Amino acid sequence: MVLTEEMTLVERAMEAIRQRIAGRTLVPGAKLPSIRRFAEDMQVSKSTVVEAYDRLSAEGIIISRPGSGFYVAGQLAPLSLAEIGPKLDREVDPLWVSRQSLEAGGDFLKPGCGWMPASWMPETSIRKALRSLSRANDTILTEYGSPLGLSELRQFLARRAAGYGIDASPDQIILTGSGTQAIDQLCRFLLEPGHCVVVDDPCYFNFHALLRAHRAKVVSVPFTPNGPDIRAFEQALIEHKPKLYITNSGLHNPTGATLSPVVAHRVLKLAEQHNLTIIEDDIFADLEHEHAPRYAAFDGLERVVHIGSFSKTLSASVRCGYIIARPDWIDGLADLRIATSFGAGHFSAELVLSVLKDGSYRKHLDALKTKLADTMGTTAARLNKLGIKPWIEPRGGMFLWCELPQGVNASDLAQRALARDVILAPGSVFSITQSADNYIRFNAAQSQNPRIFGVLEDLLR
Template sequence: MPMDRPNLSTLAITAGAALDTARMTLVDQLVHWASLRIEERVFLPGMRMPSIRNLAEEKRVSRFSVVEAYERLVALGFLEARRGSGFYVRERPAVPSQNAAAPAHKSPIDVAWLVRSMLHAVSPERGPGIGTLPPSWLDGEMITSALRSMSRQAGTHLLSSGNPQGFLPLRKQLQTQLAELEIGARPEQIVLTSGITQAVDFLLRLYVRDGDTVLVGDPAWFVMFGRIASQGANTIGVPYTPDGVDMQALERLVQTHRPKLLILNSILQNPTGTSMTAPRAFQILRLAEQYDFLVLEDDIYCDLCPPHQPVTRLASLDQLKRVIYMGSFSKTLAANLRVAFVACSPELAKTFCDHKMLSGSTTPEINERIVYKVLTEGHYRRHADRLRGRLDEVREKTARTLERIGLRMYSEPSAGMFLWADTGVDTSALAAAGHEAGFLFAPGALFSPRQAPSTWMRMNIANSSDPGMLTFLERQLQKAA
């Protein structure tokens, strides 16, 4: 018996995905839409595809376009045509592994699934679980202007390997910007990396050994959990409260486990949106001194925090003795520029730079030059102001809308892009249902090192106003009630 096809009423062609669909023909878009969902096993082997007439009406395209798309999918091996019955998803042979082969199975809702889905599977308006701002909020012209400015210069400076620590003028500019945050760092104390993920990876390789303990927030940024485990270290979560890190719990964990590192967001923590107060910052530094561990302070959301908001950064108190400070421009400029930096003690900066050279030589200087141009041509501050203003415009409205459909807010952040919300249901199951309906949610289990079932979910306020998504979410919560 052929399997019934799913309801496709909410599965629109993905206009905002990684491919530039604006330049694709309608047939190309249909092929991309169908093949993506077959690869992600939304359409399972044996399922009958929508009839030519129904899909043409659904997508508002001609029947000829649907026929041509289906024929291409047959040629590509995604579908098979059955005379008099229609088109069906074809069982495709699994590619054998070089090692022992495990049977193919549907991808679980895990960290890799979320990252992969954020990169290509859904358009921003259908992705409240996406961790970046929509491209329409960012300033592509500012990047283009920097590229034009670079193109007018002699091209020979782009042909060398670059400086192992990173483009020196950008490091000097970062020295100025860090001084505004009351963090003293000379250019030789700053090393540029290809994103925060690479910075964390390098630092874990330098400091963490098999059997060591690393403390992280619970909840916290999920990508680092697997990286810590790959070093053979124990990952232990520190509970959060609406006011930030639970200091009593942190002290107990430090006394019991004697960690090598503590990794946290001090400002606009991902996913709770909380920021550190001065008393908590002093307590953390006291514990770091007393029990001899380092703190990796990830300040990736720095420019989404209003300049005069009363927040405290550990690095401003410690001045890079035990604190290693990390920052990036991926949230405010462009994620694919992959320009981040580490500010630390002079000794560590040298060691870090040596490790960077041995691991991957230098970072792409052209990206660093683009960021330098953007920061120094006078438009970036106004751009950051606009982003903060747009987030301020939607934050309160989004929180109240989510509450009306049944969610409970963890806290009321006054800045940033995330809300941490309790749905009252297992959000991994909710995310799986959303995936089949064409929506991307970020379930709470992924944000905990324990990966335990959770009713919490991270919502990106810039991507949480789509009526279809809100209706879907409300219906899912009503079903579970």
């Protein structure tokens, strides 16, 4: 971080000390300037320095020795590349895009990340809900929620699922900390180390990382504009006898493709024949212009588990996801919830419910989808000019799955772009078979800065 005019005087004083520590001007155990001296150096009041030192002490960066002054705390950590720039030497693996996107500073452009710009989210509705919750009773503000989660939100989600043709009672829904936690809980519930899991190729890169953590054997089948390649899917079931198939329903990540009814019926028929459970991640549901088929709607939740969250359209900071499953699994999932995270997030659930019940959320979604449609067209046109061709024209969402010009390796391009403060999502991180080295995923919502295309043009020369 650097000193900026937007900082308060206290923040500027704190940052000045942090920079001296980072630059080794102040080493562990070194005494800080006196309050009077530092106030003179910074041209601020002594009370400003007192508050700055108190806040740095609360963060554990410095310590106070009564009667002596303030000193730098702790031992000096080894010099990290994260302190001086992007991790250019990190191998491009399934966690690469997430790590770079989450850890990068504000100067980085992130057309490879998987979320909306902050300015596109319903900040006004969230603040309104927070004000309302600030006046709530102590139970909401301080206590654990039930293992299943807030009853009113589960009732809302049951009505919402019915709009997609999924018939489920509130008692078939369990809230989780996020969509990712929902998949993690289901993997804990259904898998043993060594079990086989089928994924799409390409698929959401965090599926790879999560399944690796569960020590599962992962096989993939090619994904087409209408869903998984049926012949390859059947062959994988015969050959590997997988326990699970994890996929996106609605809008597919990273391709933006939409499942067709014919393919959905064939997949479900094969799942029944081979005793396969399907986890469909429906995290992009609210970004559709028209509802695509859902496996859970056709299956009646016999072999399909439906999950989702609101991180893409409401807030990634408010962690709240859900699982919709067959009735006889809910007690087991609730017990697992207690064992791994105890109670549900009461405050987050109340906040999400408050925003979803606000009539402004539907208006927000309508405006968001319109903005995404416009942005998608603009981004595709800019990419086409560079010889980067979208695989399909998605029916909604934020992602464009694109083929690079012949001879361009996506991982190499992403590493070189990172040195220019642009984070890309190379196709290799989405592909178990590493068969997408000439593809790349663009988030149209995060691709509005012209500098992105200037950097790409330079790197593609």
